[in-house]
Amino acid sequence: MSNPYQQLFSVPGARLFVAAGFVGRMSMSMIGIGIVLMVSTVTGSYGIAGAVSAVCALAFAAGSPMVGRLADRFGQDRVLPPLVLANAASMTALVLCAQWHAPAWVFFPAAAAAGATSPSLGAMVRARWSHLLTGSGGSLHTAFAFESVADELIFVTGPMIVTLLATQVHPAGGVAAAGLFTVVGALTLATQRRTQPPPRPREAGQARSAITSPALMVLCGVYLLMGSVFGAIDVSAIAFAQEQGHRGLAGALLACYALGSAIGGLWYGARRWRAPLDRRFRLSLALLVIGLIPITLIHQLWIMMPVIFVCGLAISPTLIAGFGLVERLVPARQLTEGLTWVSTFIGIGVAVGASAAGRLVDAYGSAGAFLFPLCAGIAAVVVGLLGASQFGKHEFSS
Secondary structure (H helix, E strand, O other), rough: OOOOHHHHOOOOHHHHHHHHHHHHHHHHHOHHHHHHHHHHHOOHHHHHHHHHHHHHHHHHHHHHHHHHHHHHHHHHHHHHHHHHHHHHHHHHHHHHHHOOOOHHHHHHHHHHHHHHHHOOOHHHHHHHEEEEEEOOHHHHHHHHHHHHHHHHHHHHHHHHHHHHHHHHHHOOOHHHHHHHHHHHHHHHHHHHHHOOOOOOOOOOOOOOHHHHHHHHHHHHHHHHHHHHHHHHHHHHHHHHHHHOOOOOHHHHHHHHHHHHHHHHHHHHHHHHOOOOOHHEEEEEEHHHHHHHHOOOOOOOOHHHHHHHHHHHHHHHHHHHHHHHHHHHHHHHHHHHHHHHHHHHHHHHHHHHHHHHHHHHHHHHHHHHHOOHHHHHHHHHHHHHOOOOHHHHOOOOOO
């Protein structure tokens, strides 16, 4: 590991909370696929399974900013234990629905409860880094780079684990494992009190929510469109591999995309940058969009793999710079909530992009579907450029 990352993990307690966060976040890449595999086996309908998975995702999107706000006000160690117990109960209810072959409608409230009680551990871990590395110069962007690479690893390994468990062990095995990862990771993180940001009770005159910040609204708009890019790429790539007669290589194609992002993130995090953070954000966002152009022109799988790898190189640098902007644009007392908001908008965008790309695949094939992420990326650049003035108007030192 390069020197900046070695310095990062010399911070007392860093290894423990990073490991706990990684374990707990595994579930975010498992629960959606796990629900689809489980519910489709029980009901025989992918339509119902997809709807149940969507309800879980939307409930998470609605609930996670509130959880982040509570963590800022009362501390992660007080918020996580009761939240995780509620999540474990909800996950258990989901598994029992499958075990007892419950009517299809019963899955929906159980999935909503599971989503609403899922902690946004990625935001909490990043908030810890921000607290520990305040005033450390470039170390914080190295920490955010590491976390982005960890997310990529999670989204490569998680789906493989949940698919293996659901198909080879038990239809509910993937959901059960996701719940277990959440419990172990979140409770372990809650015990690491010395690395968590101190509780910051709401002050008189303070905005009720971080989302009222115009600068954060701009970032959330960009992240919503970026999420649409990611969701559409996933669906379009699977359709492309199937059209090429190699559906089994769809996972390898998406792994190339994730690997490009991981390598780009490691490179970005190891450097010390002089350019202003908002300029780096806009530049990496523009490079991300430029990288989307070639994939709309490729018609052979063996060419698409290296091309989509290059396309992925700018993903993590864009996300890292964006999270860095949140750390500067949101008061420290609302940081966890602010980080949660941008993660939530990415998730909503993924759902929108996947749905839109699916319809385009049905109508025009993968060639038509690949145009959607390009259009969403262009829109993200436009929003970022139009809202750039807000980044300088609203900045907090910590």
